[in-house]
Amino acid sequence: MGITIRDVAQAAGVSTATVSRALRGLANVDEQTRARVERAAAELDYVISPSASRLASGRTGSVAVITPYIARWFFSTVLSGVESTLQGAGMDLLLMTVSNPDAQHRLPPAPRLRRRVDGALIIAIPPDDQQLADVLKLDLPTSLIGVSVGDVPSVTIDDVYAARMATQHLLNLGHQRIGLIAGSGSRSPFTAEKDRHRGFVEAMNEARLPIAPHLQALGFFTSAGGEQAMTALLAQRERPTAVFCMSDEMAFGAMRALRSHGLQPGRDISLIGVDGHDMSELLELTTVEQPVHDMGRIAAEALLVQLHSDNQIKAQSVVLPTRLVVRASTAPIAPGQ
Amino acid sequence: MGITIRDVAQAAGVSTATVSRALRGLANVDEQTRARVERAAAELDYVISPSASRLASGRTGSVAVITPYIARWFFSTVLSGVESTLQGAGMDLLLMTVSNPDAQHRLPPAPRLRRRVDGALIIAIPPDDQQLADVLKLDLPTSLIGVSVGDVPSVTIDDVYAARMATQHLLNLGHQRIGLIAGSGSRSPFTAEKDRHRGFVEAMNEARLPIAPHLQALGFFTSAGGEQAMTALLAQRERPTAVFCMSDEMAFGAMRALRSHGLQPGRDISLIGVDGHDMSELLELTTVEQPVHDMGRIAAEALLVQLHSDNQIKAQSVVLPTRLVVRASTAPIAPGQ
DNA sequence: TTGTAAGCGTTATCAA
DNA sequence: TTGATAACGCTTACAA
Numbered sequence: 001m002g003i004t005i006r007d008v009a010q011a012a013g014v015s016t017a018t019v020s021r022a023l024r025g026l027a028n029v030d031e032q033t034r035a036r037v038e039r040a041a042a043e044l045d046y047v048i049s050p051s052a053s054r055l056a057s058g059r060t061g062s063v064a065v066i067t068p069y070i071a072r073w074f075f076s077t078v079l080s081g082v083e084s085t086l087q088g089a090g091m092d093l094l095l096m097t098v099s100n101p102d103a104q105h106r107l108p109p110a111p112r113l114r115r116r117v118d119g120a121l122i123i124a125i126p127p128d129d130q131q132l133a134d135v136l137k138l139d140l141p142t143s144l145i146g147v148s149v150g151d152v153p154s155v156t157i158d159d160v161y162a163a164r165m166a167t168q169h170l171l172n173l174g175h176q177r178i179g180l181i182a183g184s185g186s187r188s189p190f191t192a193e194k195d196r197h198r199g200f201v202e203a204m205n206e207a208r209l210p211i212a213p214h215l216q217a218l219g220f221f222t223s224a225g226g227e228q229a230m231t232a233l234l235a236q237r238e239r240p241t242a243v244f245c246m247s248d249e250m251a252f253g254a255m256r257a258l259r260s261h262g263l264q265p266g267r268d269i270s271l272i273g274v275d276g277h278d279m280s281e282l283l284e285l286t287t288v289e290q291p292v293h294d295m296g297r298i299a300a301e302a303l304l305v306q307l308h309s310d311n312q313i314k315a316q317s318v319v320l321p322t323r324l325v326v327r328a329s330t331a332p333i334a335p336g337q
Numbered sequence: 338m339g340i341t342i343r344d345v346a347q348a349a350g351v352s353t354a355t356v357s358r359a360l361r362g363l364a365n366v367d368e369q370t371r372a373r374v375e376r377a378a379a380e381l382d383y384v385i386s387p388s389a390s391r392l393a394s395g396r397t398g399s400v401a402v403i404t405p406y407i408a409r410w411f412f413s414t415v416l417s418g419v420e421s422t423l424q425g426a427g428m429d430l431l432l433m434t435v436s437n438p439d440a441q442h443r444l445p446p447a448p449r450l451r452r453r454v455d456g457a458l459i460i461a462i463p464p465d466d467q468q469l470a471d472v473l474k475l476d477l478p479t480s481l482i483g484v485s486v487g488d489v490p491s492v493t494i495d496d497v498y499a500a501r502m503a504t505q506h507l508l509n510l511g512h513q514r515i516g517l518i519a520g521s522g523s524r525s526p527f528t529a530e531k532d533r534h535r536g537f538v539e540a541m542n543e544a545r546l547p548i549a550p551h552l553q554a555l556g557f558f559t560s561a562g563g564e565q566a567m568t569a570l571l572a573q574r575e576r577p578t579a580v581f582c583m584s585d586e587m588a589f590g591a592m593r594a595l596r597s598h599g600l601q602p603g604r605d606i607s608l609i610g611v612d613g614h615d616m617s618e619l620l621e622l623t624t625v626e627q628p629v630h631d632m633g634r635i636a637a638e639a640l641l642v643q644l645h646s647d648n649q650i651k652a653q654s655v656v657l658p659t660r661l662v663v664r665a666s667t668a669p670i671a672p673g674q
Numbered sequence: 675t676t677g678t679a680a681g682c683g684t685t686a687t688c689a690a
Numbered sequence: 691t692t693g694a695t696a697a698c699g700c701t702t703a704c705a706a
Contacts, residue, residue, distance in 0.1 A: 002452065004699055015677045020701060030675060047451045051397065052699035054388035055682045062431075070420055071630070076413035083407055083434055090444065092453075095402075095432045097420055114384045115339065116429070223619050256619050279616055282560050282593050293408070341683055352693045357685060367691060389683030392698045 003046045012040035023048065060118050062092035063303060066109055066135065067123040070097060073249070073277050074292055078123050078145055081296025089304050091118075098131050110134035119303045121145060123296075126189030141306045143299040143315060147191055153306075153315035155299040157290045159192045162322045163199025163244070166272045166288050169324055170242040171207050174333040175270060178204065179215040179240030181229045181250050196246045196274065215240045219250035226253025234261055241333050242270035248277035251285050255329070265329040272330050274322075284328035291320050340383045349377035360385065397455050399429035400640060403446055403472065404460040407434060410586070410614050411629055415460050415482055418633025426641050428455075435468050447471035456640045458482060458633075463526030478643045480636040480652060484528055490643075490652035492636040496529045499625045499659045500536025500581070503609045506623070506661055507579040508544050511670040512607060515541065516552040516577030518566045518587050533583045533611065552577045556587035563590025571598055578670050579607035585614035588622050592666070602666040609667050611659075621665035628657050 008023075009016045014033060022029045022037035040046075054060050063086055069075045079095075086093045094117055098109045108131050113120060117140070124146035125132045136142065136152060144154035170178050180200055183193045204211050214236050217229035226245060233240055234257065245251035251273035255265050265271045265284075273280065276289030302315035345360075346353045351370060359366045359374035377383075391397050400423055406412045416432075423430045431454055435446045445468050450457060454477070461483035462469045473479065473489060481491035507515050517537055520530045541548050551573050554566035563582060570577055571594065582588035588610035592602050602608045602622075610617065613626030639652035 002699090006699080016700080017678080017702080018676060021676090024701095028675060033675080047448060049392070049452045049699055051388050051391035051452070052682090053701075055386070055392050055684080056699075056701040058682080058701095060388065065432075070417040071410075071413045073408075076408045076416075079413075079432075080407040080434075083432060087433060087444075093432045094399075095416075095420060095430045096424060097417075111384060115386050115388070223616075227619075252616070252619055279560075279589070282564075282589055339683090343683080353684080354686080354694080355692060358692090361685095365691060370691080386683050389698090390685075392700085393683075393685035395685090395698080 002049070003044045005046075005048070007044055008037065008041050008046050011044060012037045060092075060116060061090070062094050062117050063300075063307075064094045064096060064109075064113055064117040064120045065123065066096055066098050066120060066125070068098060068125055070095070074146070074275065075123055077292040078296035081293040081298075082121055082145075082300045083296075085297050085300035085304070091304070098125065098129075108134060110138055113138060113140065118307050119143075121296075121299055121303060122147070124190070124192070127191055128189055141303060143303045143306075145295050145299045148317060151317075153302055154317045155295045155302070156317070156319055157295075157322050158319050159195030160199040160202070162274055162288045162290070163196035163246075164203045165199075165322065165324050166244050166274060167200050167203035169272060169286070169326070169330060170244060170270060171203065171209075173242070173270065173330060175240075175242035176207075176209055176333075177212070177215065177238065177240045177242075178209070179217070179233050179243040180211075181217055181219045181226055181233075181243055181245040181254060183219065183221045183246055183250075185218050193246060200244055214238075219245065219247075219253065221247050221250060223249045223253035223256075226250030227257045228253070230254035230257035231261075234258075234263075240269065242272070242330070245271060245273045248273035248275035248280050248285060248287050251287070251329070252277075252279065252283060255283060255285070266331040267334075270330040270333075276323075276325065280325075281327070286327045286330040287325055289323045289325050291322075295320060339386070340381045342383075342385070344381055345374065345378050345383050348381060349374045397429075397453060398427070399431050399454050400637075400644075401431045401433060401446075401450055401454040401457045402460065403433055403435050403457060403462070405435060405462055407432070411483070411612065412460055414629040415633035418630040418635075419458055419482075419637045420633075422634050422637035422641070428641070435462065435466075445471060447475055450475055450477065455644050456480075458636055458640060459484070460633075461527070461529070464528055465526055478640060480640045480643075482632050482636045485654060490639055491654045492632045492639070493654070493656055494627045494632075494659050495656050496532030497536040497539070499611055499627065500533040500583075501540045502536075502659065502661050503581050503611060503625050504537050504540035506609060506663070506667060507581060507607060508540065508546075510579070510607065510667060512579035513544075513546055513670075514549070514552065514575065514577045514579075515546070516554070516570050516580040517548075518554055518556045518563055518570075518580055518582040518591060520556065520558045520583055520587075522555050530583060537581055551575075556582065556584075556590065558584050558587060560586045560590035560593075563587030564594045565590070567591035567594035571595075571600075577606065579609070579667070582608060582610045585610035585612035585617050585622060585624050588624070588666070589614075589616065589620060592620060592622070603668040604671075607667040607670075613660075613662065617662075618664070623664045623667040624662055626660045626662050628659075632657060 005016045009019045022034040119141035122144050127149045148154040217232045219225035219229040273287040280287050306315050342353045346356045359371040456478035459481050464486045485491040554569045556562035556566040610624040617624050643652050
């Protein structure tokens with residue numbers, strides 16, 4: 001039923017080997033011959049069989065992208081950066097999720113990767129995740145995004161610095177009673193959360209300000225969680241005048257909590273996030289932006305280089321810059337607060 | 338370097354044919370033998386070579402998902418529904434974008450699909466898109482999501498009805514001067530937009546209300562576009578008392594435009610969207626929810642059935658229900674308006 | 675520059 | 691239920 005390389009060879013009056021070389025653009029083929037082969041292939045509407053090619057060559061021409069979530073802003077934005085890069089390089093992108101509590105009972109990813117892809121891109125999986133460890137053990141060319149583990153090449157931001165920048169912004173505005181909405185707290189598996197916490201602490205320490213436990217709450221990186229956390233902070237006898245939220249989504253929730261208390265972000269309590277979420281501009285949230293799309297793109301590019309250099313060159317880890325974007329949700333502390 | 342089926346056969350003392358049968362769970366294998374084979378495979382840490390298996394069997398075990406966008410709410414949410422279903426069935430998911438103006442100069446998808454996947458899922462590509470036509474011409478088992486073309490199986494909502502429901506809600510609240518924020522207007526390639534427009538018109542006609550051209554604006558399905566559109570509507574001599582936005586994201590933008598004019602959604606001007614976007618609840622937007630995640634799941638399930646029935650059974654098209662969710666952004670018209 | 679031919683690691687047919 | 695063995699369609703030494 002399918003046209004094979006033999007049909008093309010016959011039509012072009014050459015051997016299958018020559019067809020293979022011609023169609024893959026290898027150097028040592030006469031241009032006349034190549035043209036003839038290409039014409040024959042086009043006329044027969046021939047497409048190469050990837051399975052056969054993979055089996056014979058040992059290369060799969062595909063890259064796995066492993067992520068805990070698909071429908072969350074950070075992850076889908078990284079994914080879009082990855083996708084356009086891989087597509088541009090003619091690589092297939094195999095998408096699989098992992099560590100997602102919504103889908104516990106699945107095949108773990110490591111066995112699904114073996115003999116199936118040339119490399120893997122891994123988005124923000126906690127560094128101590130067992131499934132991550134299993135994947136890394138496969139010793140596939142790999143780049144990490146938004147997380148770093150050992151000496152595996154990664155693309156990240158400086159989370160300590162990002163948090164310092166955010167906190168310092170609040171300090172610069174004169175705030176002293178600064179609250180914190182974290183993710184899952186000290187038990188968090190994420191490096192990003194630990195680092196953002198450290199940045200917050202460092203900035204506060206430098207300003208010689210106390211870190212009040214009752215001004216801290218957990219928002220689990222969701223907007224619903226952020227809303228609850230902010231509500232808890234508002235219930236304290238002494239409310240914060242500003243709050244550093246470890247993610248924009250939690251800050252959105254916090255904004256809502258403020259509104260339901262008749263308070264206005266910026267005017268009554270300042271709010272700052274981290275991410276540069278699509279909705280931040282709309283909601284006028286001050287935030288520390290990270291270049292999420294670029295993180296995906298750059299990680300994919302690094303992986304491609306590694307793949308094309310026969311894995312001789314191990315990619316370097318990259319730390320991308322972040323940027324404070326000031327909007328209406330932060331303002332100088334009001335006199336008397 | 339790799340363990341092959343021959344190694345397992347040797348270790349288990351059987352033929353490669355038996356190993357193949359045993360490992361794939363075929364019926365006619367003695368349970369004793371199967372156990373022995375499985376043990377041998379486990380001990381050798383054997384994994385099947387997909388390329389070889391594909392070449393020999395003709396099945397690829399993978400499904401392509403073709404989408405114009407990845408990092409937009411609707412698309413990433415559909416994708417997550419698709420992914421969990423395919424993953425559960427042990428199918429590989431090949432992700433590729435198409436028709437995306439951000440990435441014009443790419444290989445078209447049709448050639449990339451041939452001999453590579455067993456089926457395709459296509460998310461909301463305009464029905465008259467040439468690349469869509471090319472993909473459908475491949476005559477691969479296919480399900481469409483959020484769009485319908487000819488008799489290709491699809492999973493959609495009733496967009497006419499959704500728009501009627503939204504408009505009727507505003508009418509029920511006593512609004513008469515109802516504005517419309519559409520996508521790209523009459524030239525829109527999307528069925529969804531045309532249908533939503535029709536639903537709006539039908540509801541207005543039934544209420545014997547005029548459809549004022551100056552109360553209509555285009556928002557291009559983005560929040561920035563929605564903001565501009567609402568701003569334009571507010572500049573009219575006679576403002577609408579309520580606006581039907583064809584998507585939640587445009588409604589978010591419209592909300593912002595209201596706020597910058599010192600107006601409050603619901604109190605001053607009612608706003609309703611379509612989607613059930615994650616942020617709608619937070620922003621208290623009334624909307625007509627569509628079951629986006631389920632649309633992905635159901636389309637994937639239908640495709641799997643088609644694949645497993647040797648394509649004998651052609652999947653049916655499914656229209657899923659939508660649901661009005663009333664929040665603070667809509668309210669009865671104020672007396673005197 | 676081109677051709678020959680031996681793999682690549684399965685699956686599937688047929689016979690036992 | 692099991693085994694031999696011929697595909698499957700390409701790539702890649704190696705030879706010419």
